[in-house]
Amino acid sequence: MLRTVLSKPFLADAGLLILRVFTGVLLIHHGYEKLANIENFADAFVRPLHLPFPITLSYIAAFSEIGGSWLIITGLLTRFGALAIFGTISVAIYHAIVTSGFNIYLLELLGLYVGAAVAILAVGPGRFAIDELILRRFDPDVRSQTDRLEAAFASTERATGNSSTSVVPDGVS
Known part of the structure; x- marks a missing residue:
């Protein structure tokens, strides 16, 4: 909480x-x-x-x-x-x-x-902001995608036991 x-x-x-x-x-x-x-x-x-x-x-x-x-x-x-x-x-x-x-x-x-x-x-x-309300109205799935990504990163941190670990895809420096 x-x-x-x-x-x-x-x-x-x-x-x-x-x-x-x-x-x-x-x-x-x-x-x-x-x-x-x-x-x-x-x-x-x-x-x-x-x-x-x-x-x-x-x-x-x-x-x-x-x-x-x-x-x-x-x-x-x-x-x-x-x-x-x-x-x-x-x-x-x-x-x-x-x-x-x-x-x-x-x-x-x-x-x-x-x-x-x-x-x-x-x-x-x-x-x-009103901009955010307009964005949610015309693309309501944006916020749920963000929430899913944050949940995925949080579960990755819990699984590794290290909150400072950053996940970098292969081929990205």
């Missing part, structure tokens, strides 16, 4: 849910602030980078933060939302470095946002 409660899948999925919700909730207001005064944002952040179409790019940045945040909060198209956030925050990091150098006070929050986006991109949304 204790192993079930403390097992990696549940805690990993709960951790991903917390990461997704906190990142999205804390980031979403940045997008709404951009929309509140888009011309000011374009003048302060886009034009100094000499990028074309500063107003259009400002709207893209605002909507990618708002839309990306909602996507990662709900877990719907989560990796797409994380990619949108990663792209926007990457440009923000570039802007911070170009205008202020390596100022840790400007880069620390941006670094946390980009780290969270990369983690979500790499790992996915976890079980507590």
Whole structure:
């Protein structure tokens, strides 16, 4: 029972849910602030980078933060939302470095946002996401296959008496 409660899948999925919700909730207001005064944002952040179409790019940045945040909060198209956030925050990091150098006070929050986006991109949304519900609806056998593989590995570990033994098929290094 204790192993079930403390097992990696549940805690990993709960951790991903917390990461997704906190990142999205804390980031979403940045997008709404951009929309509140888009011309000011374009003048302060886009034009100094000499990028074309500063107003259009400002709207893209605002909507990618708002839309990306909602996507990662709900877990719907989560990796797409994380990619949108990663792209926007990457440009923000570039802007911070170009205008202020390596100022840790400007880069620390941006670094946390980009780290969270990369983690979500790499790992996915976890079980507590709409993406997972959709996957289960259209391919319900996926979870049972995973459970069977985990049970097979657990029985192999019990049979050998060594929990650190890894099984590598022939011909694989």
